[in-house]
Amino acid sequence: MDIRERNEKLRIIHQDGGEQENILEILIDLQFASEEGYIDKETAALVAQELHMTETRVYEIVSYYAMLKEKPQAKFVLKVCNSSPCHFSRSEEVILSLEKKLGVPIGKTTDDGLFAYHYIPCVGACDIGPVVKIRDTVFGSLDDDKISSLIDNLRNGEVVV
Amino acid sequence: MALKEPVLLKRVEKMTDPTSVEEFTKYGGFDALKKAVIMDKEAILDELDTAHLRGRGGAAYPLGRKWRHLYGSQNTPKYIVCNADEGEPGTFKDKMLLEKDPLSVIEGMVIAGYVFGSNDGYIYIRGEYRHIQAVFHQAVRNARAAGYLGKNIMGIEGFDYDLHIISGGGAYVCGENSALLNSVEGKTGRPRVKPPHLADVGLYLKPTLVNNVESFACVSAVINMGGEAFLNLGTKDGGGTKLICLSGHIKNPGVYEVELGMPLDEILYSEEYGGGTSTGRPIKFIHFGGQSGPIGTSEQIKDRLYDYGDFWYNKLAIGSGAIVVMDTSVNAIDYMTSVMEFFVHESCGKCTPCRLGTTRLLELFKKFQRHGGKQGDIEKLEKMLEHITNLSACGLGQSVSVSARSALAGYRDEFEACIN
Ligand SMILES: Cc1cc2nc3c(=O)[nH]c(=O)nc-3n(C[C@H](O)[C@H](O)[C@H](O)COP(=O)(O)O)c2cc1C
Ligand code: SF4
Ligand code: FES
Numbered sequence: 321m322d323i324r325e326r327n328e329k330l331r332i333i334h335q336d337g338g339e340q341e342n343i344l345e346i347l348i349d350l351q352f353a354s355e356e357g358y359i360d361k362e363t364a365a366l367v368a369q370e371l372h373m374t375e376t377r378v379y380e381i382v383s384y385y386a387m388l389k390e391k392p393q394a395k396f397v398l399k400v401c402n403s404s405p406c407h408f409s410r411s412e413e414v415i416l417s418l419e420k421k422l423g424v425p426i427g428k429t430t431d432d433g434l435f436a437y438h439y440i441p442c443v444g445a446c447d448i449g450p451v452v453k454i455r456d457t458v459f460g461s462l463d464d465d466k467i468s469s470l471i472d473n474l475r476n477g478e479v480v481v
Numbered sequence: 482m483a484l485k486e487p488v489l490l491k492r493v494e495k496m497t498d499p500t501s502v503e504e505f506t507k508y509g510g511f512d513a514l515k516k517a518v519i520m521d522k523e524a525i526l527d528e529l530d531t532a533h534l535r536g537r538g539g540a541a542y543p544l545g546r547k548w549r550h551l552y553g554s555q556n557t558p559k560y561i562v563c564n565a566d567e568g569e570p571g572t573f574k575d576k577m578l579l580e581k582d583p584l585s586v587i588e589g590m591v592i593a594g595y596v597f598g599s600n601d602g603y604i605y606i607r608g609e610y611r612h613i614q615a616v617f618h619q620a621v622r623n624a625r626a627a628g629y630l631g632k633n634i635m636g637i638e639g640f641d642y643d644l645h646i647i648s649g650g651g652a653y654v655c656g657e658n659s660a661l662l663n664s665v666e667g668k669t670g671r672p673r674v675k676p677p678h679l680a681d682v683g684l685y686l687k688p689t690l691v692n693n694v695e696s697f698a699c700v701s702a703v704i705n706m707g708g709e710a711f712l713n714l715g716t717k718d719g720g721g722t723k724l725i726c727l728s729g730h731i732k733n734p735g736v737y738e739v740e741l742g743m744p745l746d747e748i749l750y751s752e753e754y755g756g757g758t759s760t761g762r763p764i765k766f767i768h769f770g771g772q773s774g775p776i777g778t779s780e781q782i783k784d785r786l787y788d789y790g791d792f793w794y795n796k797l798a799i800g801s802g803a804i805v806v807m808d809t810s811v812n813a814i815d816y817m818t819s820v821m822e823f824f825v826h827e828s829c830g831k832c833t834p835c836r837l838g839t840t841r842l843l844e845l846f847k848k849f850q851r852h853g854g855k856q857g858d859i860e861k862l863e864k865m866l867e868h869i870t871n872l873s874a875c876g877l878g879q880s881v882s883v884s885a886r887s888a889l890a891g892y893r894d895e896f897e898a899c900i901n
Contacts, residue, residue: 336646340667345648348608373667384669385650387608403570404768404819405728405805441653441823442570443609446726446805447734456611 321362328353329363333370340371343381347388352455357393386440394429394436396474396481399453403442406449414450415439417467434475457481488702488714488722489695490738493581500620502627505584511629513701517592518637520704525596526552529700531708533720538564538656538693539770539801540876541719541789544700547690551597551680554688561593561602562665562684562691566649566656568607569771570823571803574724575694577736579606579613582698583620587644589697591629592704593690594642602642603684605661608649617646653827657875658691660829671829672875695724695802715741718790723799725787729806730764732756741799745785748804755806762808766891768816770800772823773880776816778891796887813892814899817885818846824881835878838869842881849899859896862889 321329332349336342350363359367359382368375382388400406400414415426418437422430429436437452445451448460452470459470473479487493496504505511517525530545551559563586567575578586590602606614621644624630634640647665654660655670662684664670683689699721703711712720723741725748728734733756739748749755749764758764767777769792777785777797785791789799807816821843830836845862848854866882873879889896 341645341647341665343667344608344650344664345614345646348611348648348650352611371667380669381650381667385608385652387651402819403823404772404816405571407819408729408807408811408816440651441826442568442572444567444573444576444607446571446573446728447736449728453609 321366326366329366330370333367338370340373343367343371343373343378344385344388346371347378347382351388357395357397358389358391395434396436396454398435398437399440399443400437401441401443401445401449401451401453402439403446405446406442406451409449411439411450413464414452414462414467417462417464418471421468421471435471454481484722484738484740487738488706489578489585489698489724490582492585493577496582499581499583500616500623502584502623502629505582509705510584511588513704514588514591514595514629515635517704518595518635518640522552522596525592525704528703528708532699532703532711533708533715533717534696534699534703534711535719535789536693537695537699537723537802539569539773541799544692544696547680547692548593548596550678551688551690554680556681556688557598558601558687559597559599560684560687560689561590561597561599562658562662562689563590563602563604563694563697564656564658564661564691565604565606565610565694566653566661567610567694568649568653568656569773569801569803571728571768571805572726572771572801573728574726574736574802576610576613577724578694578698579610580616583617584624585698585701586694587620587624587630589700590644591634591642592700593692593697595640597690600641600643602644603647603665604644605647605649605655605665607656608651611648614646614648621646652829653823654829654875654877657877660875661691662689671831672877674874716786716788716790718788718793719799723787723802725802725804727755727804727806729768730758730760730762730808731804731806732759734759739787742786742788742791745782745787748787749782749806755804758806758808760808760810762810764806765809765811766807766813766816768805768807768820768884769803770798771803772820773876773883774798774800774803775883775887776813776891777887781891796890798883813888813895814846814849817888818843818850820884821846821881824877828877832872832874832878834869834872835874835881838865838873838878839881841865842869842885849896852899852901854896854900856900858900859889859893862896 492508535541659673824839
């Protein structure tokens with residue numbers, strides 16, 4: 321990590337006072353700011369040092385909370401809600417459309433490292449199911465056509481998340 | 482009869498900037514706080530009792546009773562915590578308040594701060610609501626700048642109270658209040674062993690109040706209109722209005738505010754609300770209150786009032802306000818399989834009966850789905866449900882059986898059809 325990167329991370333860690341209470345917000349912000357969408361070892365060590373906790377405890381937290389990742393992620397991870405309200409609003413068809421469009425099965429990343437998709441539980445957008453969440457943006461009322469154009473637009477940068 | 486005047490959503494869509502204190506006060510914001518600080522604290526508790534306000538997070542525990550318990554605790558400091566983890570599938574009403582009228586939640590929390598002489602309030606907002614956390618941060622800054630948070634609030638000497646905003650990390654069990662407190666403390670969010678009660682030993686082992694977002698918004702409404710008027714909006718089994726979330730096979734999904742006691746049929750079928758099913762097929766059943774709530778068959782939901790008492794009497798529950806509508810194309814076994822997938826995913830793993838029980842239950846439902854059930858499997862299912870309910874440490878494990886039992890009661894024939 322170069323000095324600029326380190327300073328940016330320190331800024332995120334201390335933006336709300338740098339208390340242990342803020343650890344989830346800090347880790348999520350660091351993850352969102354990272355290139356590969358995960359908490360790497362160096363970053364975890366920095367958080368541990370700044371918040372005066374052991375690295376083991378930081379890792380315990382990263383592995384416990386579903387939003388935090390220990391491994392590099394695809395650039396766009398499409399999370400398809402599969403809780404009952406969405407499940408019975410055809411969320412399985414979303415998975416089929418994604419498989420057709422991307423050519424990789426659920427849980428695998430495309431060769432170019434751009435896309436992956438998997439199920440997650442309810443994201444609180446049950447009134448517009450089926451839904452896909454990418455980073456902090458929810459796309460609702462999806463069908464085969466909309467998914468196809470969403471992928472195209474993410475690829476060519478017309479949709480930014 | 483439809484609600485004449487919204488109570489909880491009265492400012493929503495009216496304000497151009499929901500975080501603006503100026504606009505908030507223009508539409509009656511902080512009136513309740515101004516009233517509260519010149520009231521006797523006992524009188525505030527009396528109003529809350531009279532209002533018969535039940536907690537809106539799911540368990541429907543009378544809020545006045547919970548506040549009295551904390552009020553009676555001699556230990557200090559006391560902490561105020563708002564549960565904004567909203568993770569129950571089919572529930573998205575707290576999101577509306579947090580995003581469209583965050584200052585109303587802040588106002589309720591400041592009133593609590595005043596009543597309990599607390600200096601610190603916490604709001605735990607689910608990690609998936611990141612953009613809402615940003616809105617809330619702005620609302621807190623604005624409230625602080627206007628003197629409604631911070632030192633000597635509204636110029637009252639010694640009324641010092643501020644809010645901390647904590648993010649969740651995507652664990653449903655953190656909505657359980659003791660798990661939530663562990664998570665606030667920067668630990669892994671697993672539930673604590675209870676007793677002790679959180680009003681005695683809560684956040685950092687100090688007396689703590691945990692209430693839902695909508696509950697705090699209701700507190701302001703009670704102070705504004707008086708307990709009696711609030712009670713009269715609802716029924717003797719629970720006063721006020723309730724935010725409901727319609728989803729599933731319903732024509733007009735979304736969040737609505739209704740008076741408790743409204744006919745369920747009106748909610749489901751009138752154009753102003755649900756508008757009937759979205760599929761043209763009739764309703765088969767409704768899942769109320771989230772995954773941990775009961776399922777009501779089309780027979781059971783006929784002629785019901787959306788009221789705590791009428792619902793409980795008929796083995797239903799209001800819970801979080803989720804109303805998930807399923808039409809006749811849905812098989813009860815398929816539905817239960819989907820519900821159980823959720824519990825398997827969200828069990829925190831602390832107790833074996835819940836961790837293994839949810840997995841075994843899912844396996845059994847999948848076996849039923851394949852029509853591979855054997856003689857005695859339904860009885861086995863019933864035993865497993867009893868086991869997990871009795872031996873689980875927290876509300877998650879304890880309520881796994883609620884939907885399954887109601888599905889079994891309503892659609893036993895569909896289960897039997899899966900037995901060879
Ligand atoms: C597994 C589980 C998840 C819960 N999730 C939430 C939630 O997301 N929001 C909430 O307000 N209450 C939730 N609750 C209920 C809380 O434990 C608690 O009863 C509630 O926050 C109290 O507030 P109230 O009395 O104002 O409803 C959950 C309970 C359990 C057992
Ligand atoms: S009942 Fe389940 S969710 Fe609750 S503490 Fe036990 S294992 Fe965790
Ligand atoms: S069930 Fe899919 S967003 Fe809530």
